[in-house]
Amino acid sequence: MLDIRPMTIGDLALGRRLVAQAGWNQLEADWRRQMELQPDGGFVAELDGVGVGTVTTCRFGPVAWIAMMLVDEAYRGRGIGRALMVRALESLNANGVRSVRLDATPLGRPLYESLGFVAEATFDRYRGVLPPAAEQSGEPMARKADPLDLDAAIALDREVTGTDRGRLIRSLADEHPDSLRVAGEPGRVAGFLLSRPGRSARQIGPCLGDERAGPALLADARSRYAGEAVILDVPAANAPAAAQVRSWGLRAERELLRMGRGPRVAEDPRRIWAGSGPEKG
Numbered sequence: 001m002l003d004i005r006p007m008t009i010g011d012l013a014l015g016r017r018l019v020a021q022a023g024w025n026q027l028e029a030d031w032r033r034q035m036e037l038q039p040d041g042g043f044v045a046e047l048d049g050v051g052v053g054t055v056t057t058c059r060f061g062p063v064a065w066i067a068m069m070l071v072d073e074a075y076r077g078r079g080i081g082r083a084l085m086v087r088a089l090e091s092l093n094a095n096g097v098r099s100v101r102l103d104a105t106p107l108g109r110p111l112y113e114s115l116g117f118v119a120e121a122t123f124d125r126y127r128g129v130l131p132p133a134a135e136q137s138g139e140p141m142a143r144k145a146d147p148l149d150l151d152a153a154i155a156l157d158r159e160v161t162g163t164d165r166g167r168l169i170r171s172l173a174d175e176h177p178d179s180l181r182v183a184g185e186p187g188r189v190a191g192f193l194l195s196r197p198g199r200s201a202r203q204i205g206p207c208l209g210d211e212r213a214g215p216a217l218l219a220d221a222r223s224r225y226a227g228e229a230v231i232l233d234v235p236a237a238n239a240p241a242a243a244q245v246r247s248w249g250l251r252a253e254r255e256l257l258r259m260g261r262g263p264r265v266a267e268d269p270r271r272i273w274a275g276s277g278p279e280k281g
């Protein structure tokens with residue numbers, strides 16, 4: 001019998017197993033962050049008492065993100081993914097969410113389309129090993145963040161993404177304080193970048209900013225993480241960002257289709273130089 005029940009911290013082992021099976025990049029810390037940001041937001045599919053699927057939701061006021069939609073390979077194609085999505089959408093509806101968003105893999109798309117999601121944007125996932133640091137010419141624009149900068153970065157994030165993701169940005173900055181880099185005067189942030197480790201590569205992003213800050217922050221990350229395997233999710237609409245990461249030898253490995261249901265959220269992809277990852281855009 002199939003049962004969809006709330007996710008608990010006891011489900012971390014199932015989450016890790018399904019991520020490894022799908023070849024995704026998330027670590028246990030990523031599952032923990034999902035659960036902390038939205039303790040009532042995760043669901044597990046159990047077939048005769050055995051966990052076989054997961055989904056998480058995260059609410060930012062009227063906007064929510066769905067992520068970690070994973071069904072054990074051995075049990076796909078029998079309605080488990082659909083049952084998880086229906087439960088996730090019911091919970092978001094009951095909590096007054098109007099716009100639901102997600103980044104879809106090709107395997108997820110037919111399911112989301114059948115539930116009323118429409119394509120909004122494309123992100124390309126770039127992967128590779130960063131080349132040795134290039135010589136810096138002139139004064140570097142990116143710098144270590146000052147305590148005043150976090151609030152300014154959160155305000156910029158809200159302006160660019162049309163979503164109040166302050167809790168997400170704060171938890172990423174708390175977990176990886178050294179990874180927070182900013183461009184601009186203290187308290188007046190023209191751009192910021194965060195990154196975190198992953199199973200197979202460091203995820204560089206979010207990186208948001210104007211046309212000067214974005215390239216400077218990406219160049220700064222390139223020299224700070226030279227020699228490391230990295231991934232970046234770059235909006236197809238931001239051609240300079242794609243050109244910059246391609247010039248480092250990174251290759252587009254797959255496409256993520258950003259989909260939405262309900263009123264469209266106004267985000268500005270030209271100021272997104274790298275997304276935060278498919279869990280929350």
Ligand SMILES: CC(C)(COP(=O)(O)OP(=O)(O)OC[C@H]1O[C@@H](n2cnc3c(N)ncnc32)[C@H](O)[C@@H]1OP(=O)(O)O)[C@@H](O)C(=O)NCCC(=O)NCCS
Nearest residue numbers: 069070071076077078079080081082104105107108110111
């Ligand atoms: C995407 C995923 C969660 C779907 O789970 P699932 O349990 O197989 O999905 P369901 O059986 O509920 O199928 C849902 C719909 O998907 C479509 N679908 C499922 N398998 C399909 C297949 N092999 N070919 C085409 N369409 C398919 C059907 O439209 C189905 O609709 P229906 O209910 O009208 O038949 C699963 O394939 C998976 O875990 N993939 C790897 C991780 C991943 O890519 N997750 C999506 C992230 S966005």
